[in-house]
Amino acid sequence: MAKKLHTGIQRTPAQKVFRVIQYIVCIFLAILSLFPFVIMLVNATRSTIQIQNHPISFVFGSSLMNNIRILNRTEMFSAVTGLKNSFIISACATALTVYFSTLTAYALVAYEWKLKGPFFAFILGVMMIPATVTSIGFYQFMYRIHWTNSLLPLIIPAVAAPGTVFFMRQFMVPALPMEIVQSARVDGAAEFRTFNQIVLPIMKPAMATQAIFCFVGNWNNLFIPSILLTNRDKYTMPIMVSLLNGDVYKTEYGAIYLGILLTVLPIFVIYFALSKYIIAGVALGGVKE
Numbered sequence: 001m002a003k004k005l006h007t008g009i010q011r012t013p014a015q016k017v018f019r020v021i022q023y024i025v026c027i028f029l030a031i032l033s034l035f036p037f038v039i040m041l042v043n044a045t046r047s048t049i050q051i052q053n054h055p056i057s058f059v060f061g062s063s064l065m066n067n068i069r070i071l072n073r074t075e076m077f078s079a080v081t082g083l084k085n086s087f088i089i090s091a092c093a094t095a096l097t098v099y100f101s102t103l104t105a106y107a108l109v110a111y112e113w114k115l116k117g118p119f120f121a122f123i124l125g126v127m128m129i130p131a132t133v134t135s136i137g138f139y140q141f142m143y144r145i146h147w148t149n150s151l152l153p154l155i156i157p158a159v160a161a162p163g164t165v166f167f168m169r170q171f172m173v174p175a176l177p178m179e180i181v182q183s184a185r186v187d188g189a190a191e192f193r194t195f196n197q198i199v200l201p202i203m204k205p206a207m208a209t210q211a212i213f214c215f216v217g218n219w220n221n222l223f224i225p226s227i228l229l230t231n232r233d234k235y236t237m238p239i240m241v242s243l244l245n246g247d248v249y250k251t252e253y254g255a256i257y258l259g260i261l262l263t264v265l266p267i268f269v270i271y272f273a274l275s276k277y278i279i280a281g282v283a284l285g286g287v288k289e
Contacts, residue, residue, distance in 0.1 A: 001199065018049070022227075032059065037264070038058065039056060039057075040257055040260055040261055040264070041261060042056035042059070042060055042061070042251070043055075043057075043060060043073070043146070043254065043257040044064065044067060044254065044257040044258040044260075044261045045060045045061040045062070045063060045064040045067070045254075046060075046061030046063055046254055046257075047061060047066065047067075047254050048251070048252050048253045048254050050063070050254075051253040051254060051257075052253070055150055061254075063254055064258070066186075066254070067252070067254040067255045067257075067258040068258065070252050070254070070255040071244075071255050071258060071259060074244065074255070075245060076235075076240060076244075077129065077240045077241075077243065077259065078232075078235075078240065078241045079189055079240075079259075079262055081232075081233060081235065081240075082235055082236055082239075082240045082262075083237060083262070084236035084261075085151065085234060085235065085236050085237075085242060085265075086219055086236040086237045086238070086263075087266065088151060088155075089151055089154045089155055089218055089219075089221075089225075089236065090214075090218040090219045091213045092155045093154065093155050093157075093158035093214065093218045094211050094214040094215045094218060096156075096158045096159050097158045097159070097161040097164050097210070097214045098164065098207050098210055098211050098214060100159045100160075100161075101161050101165045101167075101168050101210070102168050102199070102200065102203055102206075102207060103195065104168075105165055105166045105168035105169040105171075105172050106172065106176075106195055106199055106251055107167060108120055108165075108169050108264040109172045109173055109176060110176075110178065110181055118191070120169070123162045123165055123166060124162070125164065126162040127162045127163050127166065131223075131224070132223065135224065135227065138153075138157075138224075139227050139228065142228060147228075148208075148228050148230070149228070149229055149230060149231040149233070149234055150228075151189060151234065153224075154218070154221070154225060154228070155229055158214070158218070159176075161214070164210050164213075164214065167206065167209075168206055168207075168210070171203065171205075171206040172199075172203065172206075173204075175203070175283065176199065176202055176203075180198055181194055181198065181199070184198055208274040209274075211270075211274055212271055212274050215267070215270050216267050216270075216271075218238070219238075219266065219267060220238060220263075220267075221236075221238065222236075222238040222239065222242060224238055225238070225239055226242070237259075237262065237263045238263065240259065241256070241259045241260055244256045244259050
């Protein structure tokens with residue numbers, strides 16, 4: 001009789017207990033991570049009185065339409081305008097950041113030039129400077145060139161993103177086979193064609209990962225837009241939600257939760273659309289030659 005092959009890994013009782021503990025910890029962390037989003041979703045359907053009496057509840061309310069009407073009556077809140085401005089800023093800034101950061105990383109990896117080391121050190125140094133330190137000078141510069149109350153100051157500076165350049169370079173060093181680049185050059189392909197048709201497809205996992213981070217960062221950005229934008233038609237969603245404080249007599253908490261929910265939903269869409277590339281990037285990073 002043929003012997004049965006046991007392909008399963010035999011674990012000791014201690015290993016089994018440790019694995020159960022791992023699952024319990026992971027499930028607990030997952031619940032802990034989802035808890036704020038569930039509360040936000042539930043409270044968006046509840047009234048202010050219900051939220052004040054029981055802030056934490058897992059039972060959906062029946063005040064969703066009333067909260068929508070409150071948001072529509074709020075003078076400083078316009079979901080269509082806020083979503084449009086936030087999407088324009090986030091999408092354009094993300095595209096500029098990802099493309100030009102990958103292009104800069106390609107120059108640091110694929111070429112040999114004298115100042116390559118000092119240039120990369122300069123990028124690392126810029127990463128250590130907080131954005132708030134340069135906010136006053138940035139506002140004065142934008143004011144002098146008459147770019148306040150415009151979306152351009154929130155889009156154009158995204159070309160220079162040292163953190164993204166650093167990430168792209170670190171990913172490109174082991175992932176980009178220079179033999180393919182050299183073959184394209186021998187075949188007569190121009191540098192930009194080589195970059196756009198060969199390098200960018202290889203960098204898709206890293207680009208998708210950084211696209212999520214950049215999009216979320218630009219979408220949630222409140223500090224710089226609140227300084228530059230004073231025109232209601234230019235407000236982003238975070239600015240509009242920050243203005244949903246009500247008056248000294250009453251604050252509509254249900255409408256505030258609904259506004260926050262509208263702000264978060266596009267982020268979920270972008271994340272789930274690009275999450276498969278993150279998984280591919282993790283798998284690619286785990287392969288050893």
